[in-house]
Amino acid sequence: MSLIRRISFAIVIIAAGLSSHQVSAATCVWKVTTNDGRSLYLGGSFHALRPSDYPLPRQYDRALEASSRLAFEEDPKTGEAAFSALMKAGEYSKGDSLKNHVDPRTYAYLRRFFSLRGVPEQKFSRYRPWLLDILLSAPPP
Numbered sequence: 001m002s003l004i005r006r007i008s009f010a011i012v013i014i015a016a017g018l019s020s021h022q023v024s025a026a027t028c029v030w031k032v033t034t035n036d037g038r039s040l041y042l043g044g045s046f047h048a049l050r051p052s053d054y055p056l057p058r059q060y061d062r063a064l065e066a067s068s069r070l071a072f073e074e075d076p077k078t079g080e081a082a083f084s085a086l087m088k089a090g091e092y093s094k095g096d097s098l099k100n101h102v103d104p105r106t107y108a109y110l111r112r113f114f115s116l117r118g119v120p121e122q123k124f125s126r127y128r129p130w131l132l133d134i135l136l137s138a139p140p141p
Contacts, residue, residue: 029059041067090131097125098132 028044041063064070074082092098099107110132114124124132 029057029063031063086134087131090128090134091126092128098127098129099125102129 030042031039032042033039043060043063092101098110102110110124111121114121127135
């Protein structure tokens with residue numbers, strides 16, 4: 001698998017022709033030049049943006065203007081279906097729960113953590129640890 005294809009699984013890629021624009025890393029836009037002289041722009045964290053983050057910094061517009069193709073790590077049209085599939089995969093089957101898969105001290109900590117946030121045990125206990133990690137790492141809506 002090519003370097004560009006591997007990167008596209010983890011980050012939004014804005015493939016571009018040659019461009020002389022300088023792009024600032026502070027904006028989450030990077031210009032990458034391959035060994036053969038082709039360039040592409042990487043723009044990250046669109047899924048973590050809030051409405052107050054718009055309009056995006058000018059560097060995004062420059063990268064888009066210099067680009068001939070736009071690729072996303074995920075098809076925006078299938079995002080809801082992918083989210084549903086993720087949630088289903090991260091849920092224990094009926095009759096099983098997180099309590100059966102983590103150390104009792106870890107479970108006690110999670111119960112206290114979620115109770116302080118008003119989340120009832122029956123809500124969080126049905127999820128696998130990896131899904132709880134994703135949910136807790138996501139920015140609030």
